[in-house]
Amino acid sequence: TVTAPQPHDAAQNSLDLSHHWMPFTANRAFKAAPRIITEAHGIWYRNDRGDQLIDGLSGLFCTPAGHGRREITEAVTAQLGRLDYAPPFQFGTPGGFAVASALARILPDGIDRVFFAGSGSEAVETALKIAMLYHRRRGEGQRQRVIGREKAYHGVNLAGWSVGGMVRNREMFGLGMAGVAHMRHTHIPENRFVLGEGEHGADLADDLERAVGLYGADTIAACIVEPISGSIGVLVPPQGYLARLREICDRHGILLIFDEVITGFGRTGKAFAAQSFGVTPDIITMAKAITNGTVPMAAVAASRMVYDTIVDDNPSGIEFFHGYTWSAHPVACAAALASLKIFQDEALFDRAAALSPHFLERLGRLRAHGIVEDIRGYGMLGAADLAAGATMGARGFQALTALYDAGAIVRVTNDTLIFAPPFVMEPADLDHLFDTVEKVLAGF
Numbered sequence: 001t002v003t004a005p006q007p008h009d010a011a012q013n014s015l016d017l018s019h020h021w022m023p024f025t026a027n028r029a030f031k032a033a034p035r036i037i038t039e040a041h042g043i044w045y046r047n048d049r050g051d052q053l054i055d056g057l058s059g060l061f062c063t064p065a066g067h068g069r070r071e072i073t074e075a076v077t078a079q080l081g082r083l084d085y086a087p088p089f090q091f092g093t094p095g096g097f098a099v100a101s102a103l104a105r106i107l108p109d110g111i112d113r114v115f116f117a118g119s120g121s122e123a124v125e126t127a128l129k130i131a132m133l134y135h136r137r138r139g140e141g142q143r144q145r146v147i148g149r150e151k152a153y154h155g156v157n158l159a160g161w162s163v164g165g166m167v168r169n170r171e172m173f174g175l176g177m178a179g180v181a182h183m184r185h186t187h188i189p190e191n192r193f194v195l196g197e198g199e200h201g202a203d204l205a206d207d208l209e210r211a212v213g214l215y216g217a218d219t220i221a222a223c224i225v226e227p228i229s230g231s232i233g234v235l236v237p238p239q240g241y242l243a244r245l246r247e248i249c250d251r252h253g254i255l256l257i258f259d260e261v262i263t264g265f266g267r268t269g270k271a272f273a274a275q276s277f278g279v280t281p282d283i284i285t286m287a288k289a290i291t292n293g294t295v296p297m298a299a300v301a302a303s304r305m306v307y308d309t310i311v312d313d314n315p316s317g318i319e320f321f322h323g324y325t326w327s328a329h330p331v332a333c334a335a336a337l338a339s340l341k342i343f344q345d346e347a348l349f350d351r352a353a354a355l356s357p358h359f360l361e362r363l364g365r366l367r368a369h370g371i372v373e374d375i376r377g378y379g380m381l382g383a384a385d386l387a388a389g390a391t392m393g394a395r396g397f398q399a400l401t402a403l404y405d406a407g408a409i410v411r412v413t414n415d416t417l418i419f420a421p422p423f424v425m426e427p428a429d430l431d432h433l434f435d436t437v438e439k440v441l442a443g444f
């Protein structure tokens, strides 16, 4: 049940908006016309005006089981009463081991050695450092180059934005990390309006082979990709593309890293996109839905080969000089265990797979609106590109605010609408979401 909303003016008058420097937000525009969310239950938000808004984005790709899950609240509360914190360096708590084991049960076979971090960005830095160290331990410390991809998002920390390829996230911050090269993206016109994997573009994976030709395989540590590029607007890999990357990596001793911060935990209809696409990387990063969005947490799962090379073959002492104050935080672990239990008890990954056809059908219908220039989707993740207005992003922002006023929350990147509904939606909820989107687009 939803408690009585605060009256609009009271909420805004009591909040001083000047001090909070908001992330990835147009601060001045926001503070002139704020969008303040005050409650979340199930698939619904409530804002400070008392409006109900449907959650078309699972929080920020992180609450597939819906908001306000009692089981998680109880687990977190109990954990805070029992053990709020203990140092994670040279000490352990039960939660970290239990979550790592639970993840091992749903990860691809053999990718089951789990290192914890506090955010997706930290998971990416961790994965890249693991890759560097792996090669060093094998006597190939000169393998330091990392191959990323245009239009990729790997978080905001130095290595992550350097290997990432979203222009606006890079252009203001200088040169970035040394030793980074990018493959071309896979957003090609031949696959326009294709839902699922496009027929064209597997050969774009050969950009990795070209990088090998240019730099030499013995300088390349890893290739990192999102199996589906999420934040730029859901670029689904062309048929055979990921398998080709795997082959090239195998041929040249390069580690393949899948950044599954968005695609992990059922978004593609299986636990991980690696399983949906039938391609197993050496390292998987994950975050977001690991605690159903409730407590910050991230993880890096490495293959046994990688772990054994770094840990077991190491003479003595600390094998990996890396870790975070919040690595395997006991409260985050409690939230993760409760979330993973919900995913399992409610078979939520299967449910995502079952809901996907209806989701993709409703998404595809947006094509009828002349303003929609392309649509992509897979599983419970989809995007629609709107024709740009006067400046890039203006139309997208207009859509974001119009949808908010109409009672729906989605993500907007530039002029692209991104949808990632919770898996606990009913088909009728998806209809409500897309009816709202269609109404808004009809007014454009």
Ligand code: PLP
Pocket (backbone or CB within 6 Å): 119, 120, 121, 122, 124, 153, 154, 155, 156, 226, 230, 231, 259, 260, 261, 262, 287, 288
């Ligand atoms: N990697 C991918 C693929 C992401 O989508 C994100 C966030 O959206 C990140 C990394 C960064 O995660 P965080 O915002 O938790 O640092």
